[in-house]
Amino acid sequence: xxxxxxxEKLNAWYGKTQALHDINLNVQANHATALIGxxxxxxxxxxxxxxxxxxxxxxxRVEGKVKIGEYDAYExxxxxxxxxxxxxxxxxxxxxxxxxxxxxxAAGLKLxxxxxxxxxxxxxxxSLVSSALWDEVKDSIHKKSGASLSGGQQQxxxxxxxxxxxxEVLLMDEPCSALDPISTGKIEELIFELKAQYTIVIVxxxxxxxxxxxxxxxxxxxxxxxxxxxxxxxFTNPSDKRTEDYITGRFG
Amino acid sequence: MATxxxxxxxxxxxxxxxxxFGYLVYKGVGSVNWAFLTxxxxxxxxxxxxxxxxxxxxxxxxxxxxxxxxxxxxGAGIYLAEFGRNRFGDLVRFVSxxxxxxxxxxxxxxxxxxxxxRQKHFSALAGGVALAIMMVPTxxxxxxxxxxxxPNVLREAAYGLGVPRWRTTLSITLRTATSGIITGVMLAxxxxxxxxxxLLFTAFGNQFWNWRLxxxxxxxxxxxxxxxxxxxxxxxxxxxxxxxxxxxxxxxxVAAVRIVVRRGTLGGVA
Numbered sequence: 001x002x003x004x005x006x007x008e009k010l011n012a013w014y015g016k017t018q019a020l021h022d023i024n025l026n027v028q029a030n031h032a033t034a035l036i037g038x039x040x041x042x043x044x045x046x047x048x049x050x051x052x053x054x055x056x057x058x059x060x061r062v063e064g065k066v067k068i069g070e071y072d073a074y075e076x077x078x079x080x081x082x083x084x085x086x087x088x089x090x091x092x093x094x095x096x097x098x099x100x101x102x103x104x105x106a107a108g109l110k111l112x113x114x115x116x117x118x119x120x121x122x123x124x125x126x127s128l129v130s131s132a133l134w135d136e137v138k139d140s141i142h143k144k145s146g147a148s149l150s151g152g153q154q155q156x157x158x159x160x161x162x163x164x165x166x167x168e169v170l171l172m173d174e175p176c177s178a179l180d181p182i183s184t185g186k187i188e189e190l191i192f193e194l195k196a197q198y199t200i201v202i203v204x205x206x207x208x209x210x211x212x213x214x215x216x217x218x219x220x221x222x223x224x225x226x227x228x229x230x231x232x233x234x235f236t237n238p239s240d241k242r243t244e245d246y247i248t249g250r251f252g
Numbered sequence: 253m254a255t256x257x258x259x260x261x262x263x264x265x266x267x268x269x270x271x272x273f274g275y276l277v278y279k280g281v282g283s284v285n286w287a288f289l290t291x292x293x294x295x296x297x298x299x300x301x302x303x304x305x306x307x308x309x310x311x312x313x314x315x316x317x318x319x320x321x322x323x324x325x326x327g328a329g330i331y332l333a334e335f336g337r338n339r340f341g342d343l344v345r346f347v348s349x350x351x352x353x354x355x356x357x358x359x360x361x362x363x364x365x366x367x368x369x370r371q372k373h374f375s376a377l378a379g380g381v382a383l384a385i386m387m388v389p390t391x392x393x394x395x396x397x398x399x400x401x402x403p404n405v406l407r408e409a410a411y412g413l414g415v416p417r418w419r420t421t422l423s424i425t426l427r428t429a430t431s432g433i434i435t436g437v438m439l440a441x442x443x444x445x446x447x448x449x450x451l452l453f454t455a456f457g458n459q460f461w462n463w464r465l466x467x468x469x470x471x472x473x474x475x476x477x478x479x480x481x482x483x484x485x486x487x488x489x490x491x492x493x494x495x496x497x498x499x500x501x502x503x504x505x506v507a508a509v510r511i512v513v514r515r516g517t518l519g520g521v522a
Contacts, residue, residue: 056411058337084414094405098427108413111423158409165413 002199003069003168004029005050010064012042012049014057019045021224023064027216032191032200034210034231037220038246043203046220047171050201051086052079068169084112087162087198091174093154095146095161101128101137104146104157108165123164131160132190152183159190163198170194172202176209188213207247211235219243273499280496283489289497293459293475299486303494305461306475309376310501312463313455313471314445316380321387322437328388329395329433334421336396345393352389359385360450368454376462376469379455386450387440394436398429434513438506445502448473472498 005027012020020042027033035043048054049062066073073082095104105124128134133156146157155175176184191200191213204210210217211231218228227243238244287302294301332341363382368374402425410420456468472494479491
């Protein structure tokens, strides 16, 4: 089951440049939350702070509090332990090119030391079914490399890979920006189904996409969160002038 | 037009290679026979004999060189690519490039001072150390470059799954770069396999069989050198045969490694 996320006074820097200013946010468990805003507004940086991916960038720094369910993300745990509880899907599909489809999905478990073959087989099948890829690849999971699939299939493979470690939260950083409309449609359908089991935070440039998949939407501008509310409210009756300007296409 | 140019440059590049190999075959193939491959050298003036001990010696010395040089080179390359964005990394890069340009005879002297003087013996080990020192810089820099070519999104994908950094380096980054790294290793191997100068006063050469690491050991390049400058026609013929055998050995070693690696990656089991 998914868990909620509480963020309090989150600040983040790249070297001397401050990328996030005092972000406060409560993400609802088992819902999809979309983050929108113009390029460079900090929405990607924000989700990279949730699974401590931000700190892998050179000279990156974070301050503030992030709670994933009951657990503090920054205190009393290591980044690797935290990341096992949070799945992440990236902008460009990035399957491991030297691995077969099976190995790609099993990678998270195998590289963390699981060896039980029967269990791995089950997890791989279950994850590929959840990511709606199983029917297309079930005959070739050992023969084909992950890189030989089409872009949309690769992205669903990456989702399966993230699901295989049984996370509570799924972070998606513009997961459809490199995909065609049909693949995008499939991923959006998938997000709908996955909400039942996971808490989803999705960064997107596409406002229609936010409106289609998410119950809640946050609008970012220049490293600050301007407004956060039910998606319907954000898109029909935003409280802030800047949100309205953005969604009506007056800038960004 | 461009195609003609490209094709003609390929021809120009390939001509010397084919010419050398053809001339080697022409001069050498007549003297490569069972005796040459199985017997040790006869005393000067006697006809016949072979270079079996030198072939074995070359295999021994190259194995020692690879066992020492390949892990060191790959390790240093990993350091430079994954952790070496700093002053010390730049220093290592600089030293490695300089080492690449040091004449091989000088590296022979270093191995002489490090190993031979201490053991008080010329030895296969000393020869192996000399070759290892020559292999390291090439392997280090190609490993570094191949690892840097691995897209950062793959590292992030692994971090995102909660895989620790060291495990990511070994199982994702290194594995993705394997074929490029193998190319670097093979380049280094092929280069040192034909080296004579660094073996002159390390492995030294030997007219008899030797399997001990601490005794003077024959090597094909050394034997070719000795025979080529000798006054005997039979030895000249054998030197040509030795050169042919040496080239065939190098080519088959490189080909064998390539085939093994290709099998491993295609099956996706490695």
